[in-house]
Amino acid sequence: MTDSMxxxxxxxxxxxxxxxxxxxxLARQALSYARQLEPGFIFRHSxxxxxxxxxxxxxxxxxxxxxxxxxxxxxxxxLHDLGLSEQGNGDQRFEVDGADLAARFLxxxxxxxxxxxxxxxxxxxxxxxxxxxxxxxxxxLTQAGIxxxxxxxxxxxxxxxxxxxxxxxxxxxxxxFAMTDLIARQALANPAKAGPLxxxxxxxxxxxxxxxLPDWYDLIAGAGWGDRPAGVxxxxxxxxxxxxxxxxxxxxxxxxxxxDAAAVSSLYEPGAVLVPAPGGNGTLGSCRILIAGDIALLxxxxxxxxxxxxxxxxxxxxxxxxxxxxxxx
Numbered sequence: 001m002t003d004s005m006x007x008x009x010x011x012x013x014x015x016x017x018x019x020x021x022x023x024x025x026l027a028r029q030a031l032s033y034a035r036q037l038e039p040g041f042i043f044r045h046s047x048x049x050x051x052x053x054x055x056x057x058x059x060x061x062x063x064x065x066x067x068x069x070x071x072x073x074x075x076x077x078x079l080h081d082l083g084l085s086e087q088g089n090g091d092q093r094f095e096v097d098g099a100d101l102a103a104r105f106l107x108x109x110x111x112x113x114x115x116x117x118x119x120x121x122x123x124x125x126x127x128x129x130x131x132x133x134x135x136x137x138x139x140x141l142t143q144a145g146i147x148x149x150x151x152x153x154x155x156x157x158x159x160x161x162x163x164x165x166x167x168x169x170x171x172x173x174x175x176x177f178a179m180t181d182l183i184a185r186q187a188l189a190n191p192a193k194a195g196p197l198x199x200x201x202x203x204x205x206x207x208x209x210x211x212x213l214p215d216w217y218d219l220i221a222g223a224g225w226g227d228r229p230a231g232v233x234x235x236x237x238x239x240x241x242x243x244x245x246x247x248x249x250x251x252x253x254x255x256x257x258x259x260d261a262a263a264v265s266s267l268y269e270p271g272a273v274l275v276p277a278p279g280g281n282g283t284l285g286s287c288r289i290l291i292a293g294d295i296a297l298l299x300x301x302x303x304x305x306x307x308x309x310x311x312x313x314x315x316x317x318x319x320x321x322x323x324x325x326x327x328x329x
Contacts, residue, residue: 083097
């Protein structure tokens with residue numbers, strides 16, 4: 001273990017001395033750099049990720065210096081969340097911002113481009129599934145260690161009691177939620193950092209009104225090429241849509257009278273909740289409509305419906321309780 005880690009006051013726990021980290025000049029400088037820039041809970045996560053990565057490598061029968069470059073794994077782990085620091089917070093998704101900052105740090109310390117490329121890939125791919133195993137052992141081990149620490153992936157492969165010792169030395173402080181909140185804050189302040197298809201976008205979507213950030217189906221529907229799902233006729237694809245909540249009951253009645261089940265279905269979100277109830281004539285009739293942002297409540301004597309505005313501006317039912325649901329079902 002480096003002297004700086006032995007005397008580190010971040011834990012106040014002497015069990016930190018049980019863990020040996022790479023002791024090269026570059027490793028010590030990278031460790032100090034990460035500790036200086038990152039919030040404490042992120043820095044400790046980065047160290048834990050390396051310790052877990054090294055343990056998984058041993059479990060897999062991989063030997064440092066022979067099967068993988070231990071210093072590169074350490075650099076990938078310790079620097080992988082620089083994009084969540086104030087200095088690393090740019091206009092790209094945090095993984096890319098962090099990889100770019102790490103690459104600059106390594107070049108400034110005389111690291112060759114081949115090794116810089118390995119660390120850059122390890123950082124930029126650490127939230128991507130199914131890729132790192134094909135990119136070399138250092139990149140794969142970096143993601144494996146990070147995945148253990150965040151999501152518990154393969155934690156059962158760690159030696160008995162090892163994770164507990166690591167967590168005693170480098171406390172979690174609710175890492176997964178704290179880190180996710182930090183990613184969300186960055187993305188809310190700069191939506192360019194969270195495209196709809198990437199990991200930051202998944203995080204951001206939970207902090208926005210439903211439909212504010214499009215998903216894959218929204219994107220292909222808005223591509224403008226006229227593509228439609230298999231089995232959907234051109235007529236159904238051209239079905240009129242409700243651009244105001246009050247248009248929904250009108251269209252529902254129109255499609256119901258036409259016995260057009262596909263058109264009726266087009267007025268409901270996938271997974272919409274239908275609660276059929278007997279009574280009435282199966283139409284909404286005169287109703288009261290209350291709108292709050294992207295949510296609308298449509299209510300009459302025997303029917304209650306909730307509609308939600310979609311990313312493309314359409315309104316769709318998400319809940320339908322009453323005789324209209326009988327007809328929709």
